[in-house]
Amino acid sequence: MITVEHLTKCYGDFVAVDDLSFEIGEGHVYGFLGPNGAGKSTTMNIMTGCLSATAGHVRIDGHDIFDEPNQAKALIGYLPEQPPLYMNETPTEYLRFVGEAKGLRGEELTRQIESVMEQTKIQDMRNRCINALSKGYKQRVGIAQALLGNPKVIILDEPTVGLDPIQIIEIRDLIRQLGQSHTVILSSHILSEVQTMCEKILIIAKGKLIAFDAPENLERRLLAPSEITLTTEADEQTAQEILAGVDGITETKFSAGPDSLLTIHLRTDAHDIYHLSKALFFAFAQKNTALLEMALKKANLEDIFLELTESSEESKSSAEAKGAKS
Amino acid sequence: MIAVLKHELRSYFHSLTAYVFGAFLLLFIGLGSMLYNIQAAVSNFEFVLNFSSLIFVVIVPILTMRVIAEERKQKTDQLLYALPISTVQVIVGKYLALLILFLIPLAIISIYPLIFSQFGDVYLLTAYGSLLAFFIMGAALIALGMFISSLTDNQGLAAGIGIAVILFNYYSVSLSEYVSSTAMGTVVALLVLILILAAIIRFLTKNDSLAYGIGLVLVVATLAMYLVNSTVFEGLLPEIMKALSLFDRFATFVNGVFDMTAIVYYCSVIAFFLFLSVQSLEKRRYN
Numbered sequence: 001m002i003t004v005e006h007l008t009k010c011y012g013d014f015v016a017v018d019d020l021s022f023e024i025g026e027g028h029v030y031g032f033l034g035p036n037g038a039g040k041s042t043t044m045n046i047m048t049g050c051l052s053a054t055a056g057h058v059r060i061d062g063h064d065i066f067d068e069p070n071q072a073k074a075l076i077g078y079l080p081e082q083p084p085l086y087m088n089e090t091p092t093e094y095l096r097f098v099g100e101a102k103g104l105r106g107e108e109l110t111r112q113i114e115s116v117m118e119q120t121k122i123q124d125m126r127n128r129c130i131n132a133l134s135k136g137y138k139q140r141v142g143i144a145q146a147l148l149g150n151p152k153v154i155i156l157d158e159p160t161v162g163l164d165p166i167q168i169i170e171i172r173d174l175i176r177q178l179g180q181s182h183t184v185i186l187s188s189h190i191l192s193e194v195q196t197m198c199e200k201i202l203i204i205a206k207g208k209l210i211a212f213d214a215p216e217n218l219e220r221r222l223l224a225p226s227e228i229t230l231t232t233e234a235d236e237q238t239a240q241e242i243l244a245g246v247d248g249i250t251e252t253k254f255s256a257g258p259d260s261l262l263t264i265h266l267r268t269d270a271h272d273i274y275h276l277s278k279a280l281f282f283a284f285a286q287k288n289t290a291l292l293e294m295a296l297k298k299a300n301l302e303d304i305f306l307e308l309t310e311s312s313e314e315s316k317s318s319a320e321a322k323g324a325k326s
Numbered sequence: 327m328i329a330v331l332k333h334e335l336r337s338y339f340h341s342l343t344a345y346v347f348g349a350f351l352l353l354f355i356g357l358g359s360m361l362y363n364i365q366a367a368v369s370n371f372e373f374v375l376n377f378s379s380l381i382f383v384v385i386v387p388i389l390t391m392r393v394i395a396e397e398r399k400q401k402t403d404q405l406l407y408a409l410p411i412s413t414v415q416v417i418v419g420k421y422l423a424l425l426i427l428f429l430i431p432l433a434i435i436s437i438y439p440l441i442f443s444q445f446g447d448v449y450l451l452t453a454y455g456s457l458l459a460f461f462i463m464g465a466a467l468i469a470l471g472m473f474i475s476s477l478t479d480n481q482g483l484a485a486g487i488g489i490a491v492i493l494f495n496y497y498s499v500s501l502s503e504y505v506s507s508t509a510m511g512t513v514v515a516l517l518v519l520i521l522i523l524a525a526i527i528r529f530l531t532k533n534d535s536l537a538y539g540i541g542l543v544l545v546v547a548t549l550a551m552y553l554v555n556s557t558v559f560e561g562l563l564p565e566i567m568k569a570l571s572l573f574d575r576f577a578t579f580v581n582g583v584f585d586m587t588a589i590v591y592y593c594s595v596i597a598f599f600l601f602l603s604v605q606s607l608e609k610r611r612y613n
Binding site: 045048049050051052069070071073074076078080082084085086087088089093097098100101102103145 | 329330332333336341400402403405407408409411611612
């Protein structure tokens with residue numbers, strides 16, 4: 001559906017987007033994740049034709065956004081970071097203008113305006129001045145505008161920023177609904193949001209794509225070590241002996257637990273953490289030592305996100321250091 | 327384009343802009359008609375138009391100040407970029423809306439000569455010829471105002487620059503009598519103009535070498551011309567100032583000559599500033 005090839009955007013000496021390439025298929029909700037200033041908005045602005053690229057191509061369903069802008073733009077509905085609303089108009093007037101600009105006329109226009117208003121639940125506000133609407137409703141009018149013309153791709157730039165928790169839940173539900181019939185791309189710097197809504201996640205840092213996968217896969221391929229916390233009645237020496245017989249432990253730390261029990265913090269980089277916990281259970285059972293508590297802490301997306309974005313910085317700086325040496 | 331046109335017209339009538347513009351124009355021409363046609367009992371309606379043309383200094387910037395500047399400020403220009411319409415369509419749609427707004431009071435004004443002709447001998451041909459020229463000159467000034475609005479995201483600034491530029495244009499013929507008409511004076515003035523031009527190019531394109539290159543080429547060309555044949559420059563500056571004046575050409579129509587070259591001149595001014603407006607809007611995509 002969308003092909004981005006070697007996209008680069010420079011502002012003077014500053015490289016905002018650096019040789020970005022990815023492909024997005026039809027359907028589903030895609031999440032653009034990255035820290036502030038990672039180049040999310042710039043990439044989205046280029047994908048929607050609002051901004052030119054220094055180099056590279058963007059194709060929407062085979063139409064190049066720079067060479068055939070009108071065909072490509074007709075396939076996209078875009079909500080920029082700040083909803084582009086004319087403040088002294090009503091939602092009906094505003095949607096009528098956008099619909100006409102997208103080439104809708106007469107019956108079809110009226111029908112589509114009604115349908116997008118229903119989808120975004122703004123019917124009750126149709127004749128109020130946009131200026132007088134709450135932030136959540138303004139956002140919805142912005143989304144309604146993007147939906148007009150029934151585009152195949154809907155691109156939303158930080159759609160939930162600045163909304164209250166109830167509005168956030170409502171907008172998320174709406175986006176999930178849209179994902180059933182459209183390709184939805186949304187950007188966010190909030191992890192949990194992307195995790196709950198998106199089927200695929202693109203992580204961007206410093207203008208580079210550093211991961212593109214489903215959230216579960218991202219978690220699975222995590223490199224961050226997991227932690228296991230044990231509470232046992234054994235003394236430190238016995239525990240050490242038992243643990244020596246278990247593979248896959250990278251770090252062990254003992255501390256005094258409650259009621260003169262022993263607490264052990266283990267770190268592991270094993271991929272199957274359950275396999276390790278099983279081994280631990282039997283090892284302690286064989287020595288007739290009771291395990292009173294076992295807590296597993298899997299690395300979550302947050303850790304991966306931090307690790308990926310930080311490691312990209314590290315690798316960059318180490319590459320620079322290498323370059324300086326040679 | 328039609329969508330932009332309709333949208334612009336609706337927003338003008340929503341706000342006070344359309345009414346203020348129309349009221350000012352009607353008031354001023356009404357005053358002019360009172361003074362010339364009724365009090366002084368002159369039967370030439372074109373004199374009224376000549377007298378009223380000064381009002382453009384105020385009303386054109388009022389009309390055009392928000393046309394693009396406001397889109398930028400409200401960030402609605404992002405919507406225009408993302409919609410499947412070209413920048414040319416956006417600019418032409420906006421411009422046509424402004425012209426329609428300008429035509430409405432003119433339609434009312436066009437009845438005046440007919441009314442006056444009921445009470446005496448009115449030269450209808452020169453009256454309507456001048457009215458047509460009045461419209462085309464206004465259209466050229468509106469194109470200029472639109473371009474100025476596209477340069478900034480501040481309405482007030484757009485209006486201020488607009489007033490200054492149109493006022494200068496209005497008085498440029500009178501001023502041209504005071505500027506130096508010697509060859510040396512002209513060369514100095516041209517050099518200053520070239521520097522200003524280079525500064526504007528640098529501001530618009532953010533490209534140092536292009537600005538310096540164009541500036542240098544023009545400076546060298548001017549100096550070379552001066553050394554080869556300095557008589558070319560004699561009296562050139564006042565000539566240029568006269569040639570650039572949109573208002574000066576209007577006087578020909580008032581004197582009863584329907585000057586086709588002036589019409590062509592106005593149309594090229596319109597095309598030039600519409601082109602610049604498109605470029606100015608396109609440029610936002612590139613920085």
